[in-house]
Amino acid sequence: MHSPKFFQELIEQEIKKISFSNQPPELYDPITYMLTLGGKRLRPAVMLMANELFGGHPFAITNPALGIEMFHNFTLLHDDIMDKAPLRRAKPTVHTQWNSDIAILSGDTMFVKSCELMMQVEDKFLRQVMNLFHKTAVEVCEGQQLDMNFESRNDVSIPEYIHMISLKTAVLLACSLQLGAILAGASKADAELIYQFGKNLGIAFQLHDDxxxxxxxxxxxGKQVGGDILSNKKTFLLLTALATAHETQKAELDNWLSDKKHKPSEKVKAVKGIYESLNIRESAEEEMGKYFFAAMQSFEKIQADESHKEVLLKWAEQLMQRES
Amino acid sequence: MHSPKFFQELIEQEIKKISFSNQPPELYDPITYMLTLGGKRLRPAVMLMANELFGGHPFAITNPALGIEMFHNFTLLHDDIMDKAPLRRAKPTVHTQWNSDIAILSGDTMFVKSCELMMQVEDKFLRQVMNLFHKTAVEVCEGQQLDMNFESRNDVSIPEYIHMISLKTAVLLACSLQLGAILAGASKADAELIYQFGKNLGIAFQLHDDxxxxxxxxxxxGKQVGGDILSNKKTFLLLTALATAHETQKAELDNWLSDKKHKPSEKVKAVKGIYESLNIRESAEEEMGKYFFAAMQSFEKIQADESHKEVLLKWAEQLMQRES
Known part of the structure; x- marks a missing residue:
């Protein structure tokens, strides 16, 4: 069983080999730019790991794995336009480096290219693979729309938040793992279990991010600590604080949310203070643990070589302990 | 053999049956809105006609035909953002009625939905159908990017223009016809001939539009006559005028292109005057005729029932005589 790092580096090498010298360059240069900005290549790497776990031939499915990475980068590209994000991995975003029109259209093209890469599977898997890929793509769009809706809403509940991050983040990880399993000919039960493992792990992963x-x-x-506080992002932490604060704490929090007078560092410090008095970090870690535990419960039931499972398990544990 | 009108109405009925009551409405309402704005349903209708021409069962392929219409509307939705168009079929565009973020994301979702509809073909056709669909989708993006590039260029040649409209407009018509043929089990030669018929007809169609x-x-x-002149759109007419004008006519045309003083009607009248002195209408009709003739040459070679071919031929001729 190869390590996550091995597959991440393999994908990195494969990405460097993709060359879009097609015309017009205004359409294809942003795709190359976006793909070579870096990143952990987490999704294609776990797809290959899941494939090897079930006795597949991961080196034979690097193209559909690249399809997952291409799709993920397409969503980042379009999300960056919607979020008006100036930077991505410390480099200008595509709509900043070029313009929004080019970002929309090169994103659209990336999406088609991701479908073309995903099609490069054996005939017997084609329909199942594409159905899962399309279903997931729609869910990711739904998640992004919910995330945008939440910006202007003041009544977002915790279950709604979990549903949103499940769609926006978790299902693509689940899909990647299940694709790897399907392409190794895993049983239906195991393919479903690894999907549930990925989905719950993905939710825990996003809570860890929060x-x-x-x-x-x-x-x-890698980023500015407190960025979510400064942008009033409705994370699990803020929503839990708003839901559990008593009257004066709630008023204080609301003041900070609309504050424009103070320095950023003062706002971060004050909100962290409120979080501390409400034990928000503990609540978030508890919630994260709940989803991690659910992931583990599915994982344990998977019928596969235990020494192989160990590699994937270690990776999942490390994912929950990462510091960036 | 059913008439084009019959299939257009069939598609119209099928579109009315599609219901997107999924959540969130901000993502799905714009899709329903866009699909029910109307339109000629030309592409799915000719797909069904081509299918019947080659002895297929057009009523069994309405879903992939809807996929073509869904894809076409996705491109219109994203093009409208890029063109900053306020209206589409006399109604507010999606980015005007909602906003650009919603227009980007509901467009992305439409594209996935078009893939899902297109997948609803027999297994034996699946790969060929999806490959053609993806290839065409990429070409349409390339065409749109070239069209945007042309806006800021002053050296667009006629062959470049023909190449752009071929990608942006003609290949989707060609693809629709070929999909119908493939799904009827037409021979490779006939599928290629109907593609060439559609591509050349599509170019003639766009020149007729100009x-x-x-x-x-x-x-x-249905629209304002002279709209292209007022927006300085680099159509076949303007590009031919710029290429064939002698020095004083060229200077006069350049003046009108940068004019901001005169009334719109004066600009249209003046540019039309220059076109007249250069016989631009005749040049455009000649070019259109050239592509229509090429379309006919491919069409004649198609091996199919002559009385069936007659229906498709009549439709093509009417397309070239339409007044709106």
Whole structure:
């Protein structure tokens, strides 16, 4: 069984080999740019790992794995336009480096290219693979729309939030794992179990992200600590704080949400103070643990070589302990 | 053999049956809105006609035909954002009625939905159908990017223009016809011939559009006559005028292109005057005739029932005589 790192590097090499010298360059240069910005290549790597877990030939499915990475980058490209994000991995976003029209259209093209890569599977798997891929793609769009809706809503519940991150983040991880399983000829039961493992792990992963944003070690975290607080992002932490605060804490929190006078560092410090008095970090870690536990419950039931399972398990545990 | 009108109405009925009551409504309402704005349903209708021409069962392929219409409407939705168009079929465009973010994301969802509809073919046709569909989708994106590039270029040649409209408009018509043929089990030769028929007809169709924009009867034309002139759109007419004008005519035309003083009607009248002195209408009709003739040459070679072919031929001829 190869390591996650091995597959991540394999995907990185495969991405470098993809060359879009097609015309017009205004359409294809942003695709190359986006794909070579870096990233953990998590989704294609776990797809290959799941494939090997069930006795597949991961080196034979690098193209559909690239399809997953291409799709993920397409969603980032379009999300960046909607979020008006100036930077992605410390480099200008496509709509900043070129313009929004080019970002829309090169994103559309990436999406088609991801379908073309995903099609490169054996005939016997084609329909099942594409059905899962399309279903997931629709869900990711639904998740992004819900996320945008939440920005202007003041009554987002915790279950709604979990549903949103499940669609926006978790189902693509689940889909990647299940694709790897399907392409190895795994049983229907195992394919379903690894999907549930991925979905719950994906939710735990996003909750960990929410926690890291506030509590990461700034020397190790790649981004600005407290970024979600500064942008009033409705994360699990903020929503839980709003739901559990008593009257004066709630008023204080609301003040900070509409504050424009204070320095960013003061706002982060004050909101963290409120979180502390409400034990928000503990609540978030508990919720994260709940989903991680659910992931483990599915994982244990998977019928596969235990030493192979160990590799995937270690990876999942490390994912929950990452500091950036 | 059913008439084009019959199939257009069939598609119209099928579209009314599609219901997107999924959540969130912000994602799905724009899709329903876009699909029910109307339109000629030309592409799915000719797909069904081509299918019947080759002895297929058109009523069994209404879902992939809807996929073509869904894809076409997705491209219109995203094009409208890029063109900053306020209206589509006299109604507010999606990005005007909702906003650009919603237009991007509901467009993305429409594209996935078009793939899902297109997948609803027999297994034996699946790969060929999806490969053609994806290839065409990429070409349409390339055509749209070239069209945007042309806006800021002053050296667009006629062959470049023909290449652009071929990608942006003609290949989707060609693809629709070929899909109908493939799904009827037509021979490879016939599938290729009907593709070439559609591609050349599509180019002639767009040239006819360019001519109509300037010379349509305003009482029959659905849009403002002279719209392309007012927006300085680099149509076949303008590009030919710029290429064939002598020095003083060229200077006069350049003046009108940068004019901001005169009334719209004065600009249209003046540019039409220059076109007249250069016989631009005749040049455009000649070019249109050239592509229509090429379409006919491919069509004649198709091996199919002559009385069936007659129906498709009549439709093609009417397409070239339409007044709106």
């Amino acid at each position: 926690i890291l944003d506030v509590y990461a070690d700034s020397t190790k975290f | 001519i109509l924009d300037v010379y349509a009867d305003s009482t029959k034309f």
